[in-house]
């Protein structure tokens with residue numbers, strides 16, 4: 160018998176698979192029956208407009224339910240066995256890490272520095288590790304922060320490794336119950352000094368170089384002359400640590416650390432994060448050309464120094480299937496989210512639950528950060544390159560040579576990509592505001608596969624939006640991004656469906672049409688409410704057996720989600736908040752996303768990548784910790800949710816009054832239930848409008864205008880009823 164080498168990874172089907180499949184069958188029958196019922200009503204109704212609207216809502220809900228089943232048919236979980244990796248570390252492939260930042264005022268340089276330090280301290284052969292920072296903010300403040308970080312790293316890395324520290328992000332480390340070693344105090348005060356220095360420079364908007372630094376780096380800062388702006392400036396590439404020259408305080412080699420701010424010129428599109436990553440792909444190609452590339456958002460620090468070894472369990476697996484793996488995606492997990500995740504900002508379904516579903520098909524979608532790539536995947540199909548071929552030669556000594564630097568500057572030019580395949584066949588793909596999701600999808604269409612890793616100890620932790628406006632801003636961008644995809648030449652209907660397996664296509668359909676949730680949610684949160692005022696029954700009486708269909712569809716869908724949510728470590732309260740956030744997003748950012756998308760297609764406006772704020776407002780954060788929703792700013796996002804909240808409140812009051820006066824509970828039961836549920840979900844909005852008087856309350860202007868709009872909705876409703 161042949162001796163099998165010990166496994167590097169395993170994949171098991173989740174126990175909920177069969178229950179999921181059976182439930183899907185039952186639920187599908189229920190949906191068909193409802194649609195049938197709605198259609199028959201359409202032919203007998205006294206009010207066609209209302210019936211058509213209800214039917215449209217139900218068809219969209221049915222579509223979303225159906226496409227969601229792709230995630231449920233074969234969920235899996237995986238395990239890796241890094242202990243079975245080859246012992247000889249010199250055989251490990253080199254790894255280039257890309258960190259993106261775009262704005263020193265929304266993404267404080269200290270946040271970025273912490274991310275970089277946590278990665279530089281990986282338990283991975285240091286001489287194989289290079290960290291590239293892309294600064295789309297073109298900020299000398301960020302460069303200055305990294306200069307300081309390079310110095311601090313020389314103490315921090317040996318300190319972490321010698322003492323076996325797990326939290327290698329200094330900020331996270333020093334804000335936890337950290338162990339004390341003889342040198343801890345010294346390291347901590349060094350960190351504090353660096354933090355003060357960097358934060359002061361951000362406050363005053365200028366950098367203060369001492370003599371040594373001035374000698375070393377003074378010339379780089381000369382780039383920031385009066386003509387230098389964040390949207391118009393030359394390339395700046397600065398090697399801050401060179402692994403072959405720089406040693407830490409104990410004489411060990413350091414990883415490379417390279418600052419890159421690509422050239423930007425007015426009128427030349429820079430393609431946001433996708434453009435930034437493509438520049439890093441090329442710059443790193445000229446310098447280290449590692450076969451593995453890890454992409455990171457600036458706020459996602461590493462929470463486990465052994466993570467790259469886990470990724471190696473797939474990349475070093477000699478089996479044929481493993482040669483097709485383009486990327487290994489880790490979930491986006493967050494720190495600083497309040498107890499019950501007030502805004503559903505964790506996106507447990509998108510980043511965790513649905514990912515395990517995709518993993519059982521041909522692999523997870525790409526989530527932008529915390530993802531290990533095979534570099535070759537950016538350059539072509541799986542068959543055309545093997546891992547060994549793309550292994551880099553050791554070009555380390557060269558990274559600071561004039562030749563290499565000149566080449567790096569060349570490939571970072573803003574016109575370099577003109578008439579090339581970058582963005583269409585090479586690198587990150589352009590054309591969607593969710594470049595990550597789009598690129599992952601296109602790689603899978605090329606035949607690449609992917610893997611999802613969900614270790615017990617989170618591999619990465621990042622910042623989630625911590626107020627409502629930021630969250631809605633983020634999901635509006637995502638909405639526009641997926642619509643870009645839905646209507647692109649490579650949309651999942653015409654293109655993806657011909658290449659990808661059926662269930663995988665369903666999942667991509669679900670996401671690319673994500674914002675159309677706004678259609679049923681909007682109809683359901685306005686129409687039954689108005690119908691109550693006009694005493695118009697929309698649903699069968701409670702005593703009518705058809706009514707059970709509606710009850711089952713509601714309870715069935717909600718219970719299944721609750722179950723999935725709790726299986727993934729959530730709480731009932733967390734689930735409730737999550738569904739509330741879904742309603743709020745649907746009524747607000749999805750609608751705005753659809754409008755904004757349409758406007759960009761009509762060339763009335765142009766789409767931009769609004770970076771999510773990562774600065775914490777202390778006062779607002781106290782309210783957030785208490786579970787209070789933050790309104791405060793006069794954001795147009797708040798109008799639809801305020802109006803809907805008011806419409807529901809009035810409908811509930813009127814409905815109850817009518818029932819007391821005339822009876823008819825049977826007729827209006829389902830509607831009253833919906834309205835009651837609406838009011839329950841709107842509670843924080845009423846508080847923000849009428850009760851609270853802190854800074855996070857709803858701005859008076861929005862409250863007043865919403866009252867006017869809601870009144871107009873009621874006044875014009877006779878047009879429909």
Ligand SMILES: O=c1ccn([C@@H]2O[C@H](COP(=O)(O)OP(=O)(O)O[C@H]3O[C@H](CO)[C@@H](O)[C@H](O)[C@H]3O)[C@@H](O)[C@H]2O)c(=O)[nH]1
Nearest residue numbers: 259260261295431432435456457527528592593768770771
């Ligand atoms: O012109 C730009 C704009 C953004 N970024 C970077 O992109 C990252 C993500 O931006 P963020 O504002 O945090 O967006 P999120 O919505 O939180 O990010 C999610 O969604 C994005 C797509 O919309 C993906 O790119 C991200 O990886 C994914 O985490 C950050 O590191 C930014 O610095 C750039 O480098 N250049």
Ligand SMILES: [Mn+2]
Nearest residue numbers: 456458622771
């Ligand atoms: Mn982010």
